Amino acid sequence: MKKASSKVADVLEQKGDSVSTIQPTDTIATLSRRLRDEQVGALIVSADGRSVDGIISERDVAYALATHLGELHSMPVSALMTKTVISCAPTDKISDAAKVLRENRIRHLPVTDGKTLLGVIGMRDILIQRLDDIRHSTKKVTHLVNTNA
Amino acid sequence: MLVSDILKSKGASVKMIRSDDSAMVCAQRLSAERVGALVVSDNGRSLDGIISERDIAYGLAKHGPGLHAVPVRDLMTKAVITSGPRESIVQVMRVMTQRRIRHLPIVDNDRLAGIVTSGDVLKHRLEEVQLEANVLRDAVIAAR
Known part of the structure; x- marks a missing residue:
């Protein structure tokens, strides 16, 4: 039986902890x-x-091309990364993590246990989790319909 | 829930760029419009391609210091995956997660009718959750 509200830890478990x-x-350039x-x-x-010293995304690279042009590839990651990182805890609900992504217009949330990095949860992971939930409940409903038929 | 429900709330406007514009212009536009992708269209109607932040970031790995001068046509995705207004949001989620894309141009009768992003899908889902919670709360109150 699946839990009513999935936690960030459940997603990390599925993704593996690397x-x-x-x-x-x-x-x-390396990035x-x-x-x-x-x-x-x-x-x-x-x-x-x-x-977690920072986070850097495709967006940071793309937006920076407009101002840094030919210098961009040789710049250090530290010059473009977001330093004030919004993160979540493994015990947080997926729906709350989704809200944080939405409200801050971001796609990736580092998962930390206090200060130590445990993983990253992204928008894609949340959508995959949602599709899983839908598949499970469809199966349950199908089973109910079949057994009551 | 259908794609058209999302388009109803966000509108049909699609930000576009020309295929002969440079990667630098593309980066300026992405940043100024605060979007993750632009539809590439030379006449403002046809769907010639799509170019995203990802294409620019990956382009740097390939083109190095010359990237800013590379035309959009050399960086864009030409075989664009699209969807229709009557497609379900669940199906859109499937396409996005399986194909690893975040932007889905919506085509209706050969006309570009809007663009749906993974952020839009997530927003919609959050509103659904809120709605379900409200319905449940009302049901509990009514049953007292």
Whole structure:
């Protein structure tokens, strides 16, 4: 039986707990290759792989091209990253995480346990979770209909 | 819930760019309009392609310091996945998650009728949850 309200931890469990991070001193050229090769829209910036020093997304790279032109590829990640990072806890409800994404117009939320990075939950994960929920309830209803027929 | 419900609340306006505009112009437009993607159209009606923040970010990996001068046509996605106004939102969610896309131009009778984003879908879902909660609350109150 599925729980009524899924938690952030449930999504992390499904995704696996490997978190990909990038160093603040890495270049934007390195970042763009990593985004492409790992098929992600954002990376957590962390000097030690555990703390959340910032977050940097495709959006940060795209918007910065307008002002930095030919310099963009050699700039350090630290120059463009968002430093005040909005995060969530593994015990938060998915629906609350979704609200935070919506209200802040962001697509990625680092999941932290106090100070330590546990994972990232994105808009795509939330939509996948929702599709899963729909599949489960459809199955349940189908079962009910069949057993009562 | 249908795509047309989303379009009703957000409108049919679609931000466009020309295929011979540069990546720099595209970046300026994305940033100024605060959007994640632009429809590429040379005559303002046809759907020639779509270009997103992702295409610019990946483009940097390929073109390096010359990226800002590269024309949109060399960076855009030409085989655009679209949807129709009568498609269900659940189906749109499926397409977005499976194809890893965030922007779905909506085509109605060969005409561009709007664009639906993953953010729109999420917003709609949150409103649905709120509605369900209100209905349940009213039912509980009524049953007392």
